[in-house]
Amino acid sequence: MDPHADHLRRLGAEPRFVYKKENLDGIHGLILPGGESTTMLKLAHELGLWTELQRLSTQIPFWGICAGAILMAKQVENPEQPSLGVMDLRVRRNAYGRQLESFQQDVELTTGGAQPAVFIRAPKFVSWGAGVTVAGKVNGEPVYLEEGRHQVTAFHPELTDSGWCHEKFLRKL
Numbered sequence: 001m002d003p004h005a006d007h008l009r010r011l012g013a014e015p016r017f018v019y020k021k022e023n024l025d026g027i028h029g030l031i032l033p034g035g036e037s038t039t040m041l042k043l044a045h046e047l048g049l050w051t052e053l054q055r056l057s058t059q060i061p062f063w064g065i066c067a068g069a070i071l072m073a074k075q076v077e078n079p080e081q082p083s084l085g086v087m088d089l090r091v092r093r094n095a096y097g098r099q100l101e102s103f104q105q106d107v108e109l110t111t112g113g114a115q116p117a118v119f120i121r122a123p124k125f126v127s128w129g130a131g132v133t134v135a136g137k138v139n140g141e142p143v144y145l146e147e148g149r150h151q152v153t154a155f156h157p158e159l160t161d162s163g164w165c166h167e168k169f170l171r172k173l
Contacts, residue, residue, distance in 0.1 A: 003158035004031055007166040021048050028173045029061040032068025034120065034156050037093065038081060040067055050084075057086040061149040061172040063165075069152035070123050077126070087147045088129030095124030096154070107136040107144055107155065115164045117143070117155035125154060 005015045015031075018024055030053075032040070044050045056062075057072075064072035064086070073083050075090040096103075096119050106114035110133075117138070125142050135151070136144030143154040144165075149172050157165035 004033060004166070007158055007163040008170070011163055011167055011170055013170055018049070019047075021052055024049070024052055024056060027056075027060065029063070029169065030056065031169070032062060032064045032071050033158075034066035034068060037067040037070040037076075040071060041082060044071075054084055054086075057084060057150070061151075061169065062086055063150070063169045064152040065158070066120065066122055066154060066156060069125075069154060072150065072152055087145070087150050087152060088132055089145065089147070089152065090126045090128070091123040092126050093123050094121045096122040104160075105138050107138055109136045109144075110134060115157070116160040116162050117153070117157050118159040119143075119155045122154040125152070 008015045016023060016027060044053060062072060064070070070076055070091050070093060071084050072086040073089040073091040074085045074087065076083050076093065077090065078093045078095070099121055102118070102120045104116065104118045107117045108114050125145055128145060132145050132147040134142040135146050145152050151169060153165060
């Protein structure tokens with residue numbers, strides 16, 4: 001089972017998984033999931049997806065989750081690595097600690113209220129451009145950012161029972 005697909009289906013959307021370039025044809029939005037950003041970077045190049053992802057990011061909403069947020073950033077540190085440069089953002093990899101230091105905590109939304117989130121070796125959003133807005137924080141630290149049609153989360157909302165972040169992404173389509 002894929003938790004993203006489960007949330008999207010509950011909200012009435014039918015997800016399509018991207019394993020090759022042809023899977024990108026006709027999509028309306030793209031979720032770059034969590035995982036290992038260096039592996040995702042390598043696979044995107046090996047599968048011939050990199051250039052197409054850069055092109056699509058100018059046309060459809062992207063949502064980067066944890067490692068996906070790292071791939072969407074303009075700059076990456078700890079260590080430096082190439083990225084798609086979708087959002088005017090600098091991220092620091094693994095800034096919230098190692099796997100054993102993973103945690104669950106509510107994200108305080110700037111629109112009011114709080115929603116659950118899971119942090120696993122999460123990146124920190126170090127700095128961002130004037131067009132980027134903070135949509136959510138944990139302990140005063142920005143963990144959810146938006147720029148135009150795009151969004152990034154340092155956390156994994158798909159690992160909770162709440163579909164709040166998926167619903168917000170679907171409204172951007």
